[in-house]
Amino acid sequence: MFNFICSEMKDLSTSILKIRTVTPTAIAPGSMLVAEPFLSESYFNHGVITLVDYADDGALGLVMNNQTQHRLDAFVDGVDEKADVPVYCGGPIGQDRMVFMHTLGDKVFSGAREFAPGLYLGGDFDEAIDYVNSGYPTEGVLRFFIGYSGWDSGQLEAELDNDTWAVTDAPTDLSILLSGDADAYWHKFVRRMGEDYRAWRFFPRNVLAN
Numbered sequence: 001m002f003n004f005i006c007s008e009m010k011d012l013s014t015s016i017l018k019i020r021t022v023t024p025t026a027i028a029p030g031s032m033l034v035a036e037p038f039l040s041e042s043y044f045n046h047g048v049i050t051l052v053d054y055a056d057d058g059a060l061g062l063v064m065n066n067q068t069q070h071r072l073d074a075f076v077d078g079v080d081e082k083a084d085v086p087v088y089c090g091g092p093i094g095q096d097r098m099v100f101m102h103t104l105g106d107k108v109f110s111g112a113r114e115f116a117p118g119l120y121l122g123g124d125f126d127e128a129i130d131y132v133n134s135g136y137p138t139e140g141v142l143r144f145f146i147g148y149s150g151w152d153s154g155q156l157e158a159e160l161d162n163d164t165w166a167v168t169d170a171p172t173d174l175s176i177l178l179s180g181d182a183d184a185y186w187h188k189f190v191r192r193m194g195e196d197y198r199a200w201r202f203f204p205r206n207v208l209a210n
Contacts, residue, residue, distance in 0.1 A: 027156075027160075029054050030051065031168070033049040034190060036164060043066065047064075047065060062101060062145050063090050063091050065183075066089045071083075076129060089147055090147045090149065098144060098145065098146050100121075100123075100142060101142075102128075103175070104131075105120055119174060142178065
């Protein structure tokens with residue numbers, strides 16, 4: 001995976017950057033996967049994923065901080081372009097599908113599924129568009145995604161064994177989860193994981209940039 005990195009970097013990445021603090025049994029829907037600094041795959045480079053499903057037959061999640069260059073009105077008819085709502089790429093699978101995550105609950109969007117305490121997936125899509133067009137806030141409460149990330153049975157566990165991801169809980173203040181994007185978002189969650197992960201903070205998204 002890391003053929004472009006010099007041997008000194010490889011040695012470093014297998015020492016101070018590899019921190020095992022959780023086991024796969026600690027994972028549940030709502031857990032967050034924070035990519036280790038050298039993960040170069042484009043969808044997951046400095047990515048932070050929220051798991052929305054986790055079971056014996058596999059796992060599903062959404063990359064939280066990979067904002068596309070498009071707004072919601074480019075994908076969905078009837079959206080007021082003045083709403084200026086960003087769309088995020090949730091992963092490489094099913095990019096012909098759109099899903100949304102929120103904290104608004106099934107009283108605002110009927111049919112929404114609570115997959116973790118206070119976190120909901122989906123619901124009535126027309127009600128979500130009406131919410132947007134009515135000018136209600138989306139930052140911190142509602143996020144739209146195209147595509148998702150998925151793992152077959154045992155695949156995520158294998159990646160955890162290879163230290164591809166660090167696992168952390170969602171923040172108590174869920175507006176933090178649904179605010180921000182890009183590299184700053186990754187650094188925000190690395191900082192939340194404490195001093196054990198301090199070394200991660202010093203590696204840019206593109207290590208070749210230095």
